[in-house]
Amino acid sequence: MSDRYLSIKKNISGFSFANLGLFKGFSDGIISAVWALVLLDIFHNSATVGIYSSIYYAFYMLITLFSGEMFKLSSKAKMLYISMLSVAVIYFMMAFSIKPATFIALDFVSAVPQMLIGSLLALFMADFSKNVGMEKLNGRYVLWINAGCLIAPMVAMYMASHFGIRSPFFAVAVINLLGLLYFRWFGIIQPDKKIPKISPRKTFKSVWKTTIAYFKQRDLVRAYFINFGQYALSAIRLLYVPIMVIEAGFGKDTLGWVLTAGIVPYVLLAEPLGRIAKKTGIKIWVALGFLSFAVFSFWASFATGTTLLAIFILWQISGALIEPLTDIFFFDAAKGKDRERFMGIFRTVNRLPRFIVPVIGAGFIMFFGTTSSVWLLTGIIGLLAGLFVLLPARK
Numbered sequence: 001m002s003d004r005y006l007s008i009k010k011n012i013s014g015f016s017f018a019n020l021g022l023f024k025g026f027s028d029g030i031i032s033a034v035w036a037l038v039l040l041d042i043f044h045n046s047a048t049v050g051i052y053s054s055i056y057y058a059f060y061m062l063i064t065l066f067s068g069e070m071f072k073l074s075s076k077a078k079m080l081y082i083s084m085l086s087v088a089v090i091y092f093m094m095a096f097s098i099k100p101a102t103f104i105a106l107d108f109v110s111a112v113p114q115m116l117i118g119s120l121l122a123l124f125m126a127d128f129s130k131n132v133g134m135e136k137l138n139g140r141y142v143l144w145i146n147a148g149c150l151i152a153p154m155v156a157m158y159m160a161s162h163f164g165i166r167s168p169f170f171a172v173a174v175i176n177l178l179g180l181l182y183f184r185w186f187g188i189i190q191p192d193k194k195i196p197k198i199s200p201r202k203t204f205k206s207v208w209k210t211t212i213a214y215f216k217q218r219d220l221v222r223a224y225f226i227n228f229g230q231y232a233l234s235a236i237r238l239l240y241v242p243i244m245v246i247e248a249g250f251g252k253d254t255l256g257w258v259l260t261a262g263i264v265p266y267v268l269l270a271e272p273l274g275r276i277a278k279k280t281g282i283k284i285w286v287a288l289g290f291l292s293f294a295v296f297s298f299w300a301s302f303a304t305g306t307t308l309l310a311i312f313i314l315w316q317i318s319g320a321l322i323e324p325l326t327d328i329f330f331f332d333a334a335k336g337k338d339r340e341r342f343m344g345i346f347r348t349v350n351r352l353p354r355f356i357v358p359v360i361g362a363g364f365i366m367f368f369g370t371t372s373s374v375w376l377l378t379g380i381i382g383l384l385a386g387l388f389v390l391l392p393a394r395k
Contacts, residue, residue: 009187014128014137016186020121021144023179027087028145029152030168030175033259036242038165042100046243046371050362053239057354060111064351067119067344068210069203077188080120083113084180092173095166103166119347126331126339134331139274142324146266153263157256207344214345223329224349226286229385230326232353233293233319236361236378241312244371248308261313265320273324282325287389289321294382301375318382357381 039049071079090110097103125137156168214220245255277285296315303311330346331339361374368376 008189009185012128012186012188014125015140017121017124017128018137018141019144020179020183021141022148023175023182024117024121025145025148026152027148027172027175027179029149029259029263030156030172032149032238033153033156033242033256034160034165034168036239037160037246038103040243041165042103046240046247047362047365049243050239050358050365053235053358054355054362056108056111057235057351057358059108060115061348061351061355063112064115064119064344064347065211066203066207067115067347068341069207069344070116071340071344076120076123079116080124080183081180083116083120084176084183086110086113087117088173088176088180091169091176095168095170095173097166115347115351118350119343122327123340123343129331134328136271136274136278138327139271139324142274143267143270146263146270150260150263150267153256153259157252161252210341211345214342217333219333220330220342220346223326223333224346226329226385226389227326227346227349228353229290229381229388230322231350232357232381232385233322233378235354235357236374237315237319239358240361240371240374245309245312247371248304250309254309258309258312262316265317266323269317269320270324273321277325277328282328283389285321286325287386289318290382290386290389292382293318293322294379294386297375297379297382301372301379 036049036053039052040046043049043052073079074082087110090106090113094103094106094110097106121141125141126134129137155171159168159171215224241258242255245258246252273285293315296311296318300308300311300315330342334342334346357377361377364373364377365371367373
């Protein structure tokens with residue numbers, strides 16, 4: 001293990017931490033299902049939603065960059081307790097916020113604990129991955145993430161239809177409280193860390209030196225760019241699929257079914273793909289996922305009606321080939337304490353695309369005059385990412 005544990009229940013393993021993916025998946029799935037719709041209700045324009053999303057994820061990326069410094073302030077266990085409790089409180093407030101400015105402020109505040117939860121779970125799994133392998137643990141984690149996401153859209157759309165568009169955030173609060181109770185059952189006790197004297201100058205210098213050290217390592221750079229492609233596709237898909245379904249004349253119930261059906265490939269493929277990839281390597285599966293996603297994206301740019309809905313479901317098969325495997329590039333390249341040291345830098349990759357790509361997507365919408373033009377962008381990204389994965393590694 002790369003961290004000290006004074007006490008933990010004997011039957012707790014890496015799979016125990018992977019199982020927490022159920023709570024995170026359920027929570028994130030509800031947020032993803034309604035977030036863009038809440039923003040559309042506030043701004044009344046899909047391009048403006050894209051710009052807001054970019055600003056939000058720019059902030060998210062900035063705090064992620066400093067997460068390595070945050071890890072120095074407390075043990076991972078205590079930090080995860082506080083983060084899950086904070087998410088519960090913040091989303092409870094978001095469910096009942098009335099003024100758009102209040103919702104937006106809480107939305108930005110929620111980014112800090114949400115970011116920490118994702119990073120901490122990955123670090124816990126890495127600590128307990130010995131004799132199991134991150135391929136299997138990440139496969140189990142993604143399985144539970146998507147099991148939660150499978151039911152989340154239906155819950156979100158039902159609550160939105162009957163109790164208002166922001167009401168699903170109440171469910172997010174409850175889910176995080178349940179996840180917190182499950183995590184406390186692990187009985188983890190870690191030694192408290194001596195809080196270092198905080199110096200803004202030294203903190204910025206430390207982050208800068210860590211960033212330079214990260215990007216000097218070829219394998220870590222490769223992991224970063226491959227993950228950039230995955231999260232770029234996810235950013236556009238999560239933001240614009242709900243908007244496109246509603247703009248196409250379908251109701252919230254239909255949107256719920258589309259989002260739910262799209263999770264099925266992830267649930268079915270996540271764990272077996274992890275086992276297969278451990279034997280065959282991950283490169284071929286990641287490349288296949290990116291290139292097939294590109295094909296579906298170009299098709300979606302001119303498809304309409306039920307054909308478009310079918311594409312929104314089918315391209316999830318491509319995503320299911322990518323998502324469980326891309327993090328492995330990082331864990332193969334970073335060992336021991338380097339994982340905690342570089343995790344903050346690496347995790348910016350799931351926010352940087354969400355800052356850059358929605359702005360480009362908004363530009364596509366304004367240039368072509370239709371929301372569907374964003375699928376041209378995902379097609380280009382999928383094609384380039386797939387070709388990048390197929391490039392031979394530098395020796």
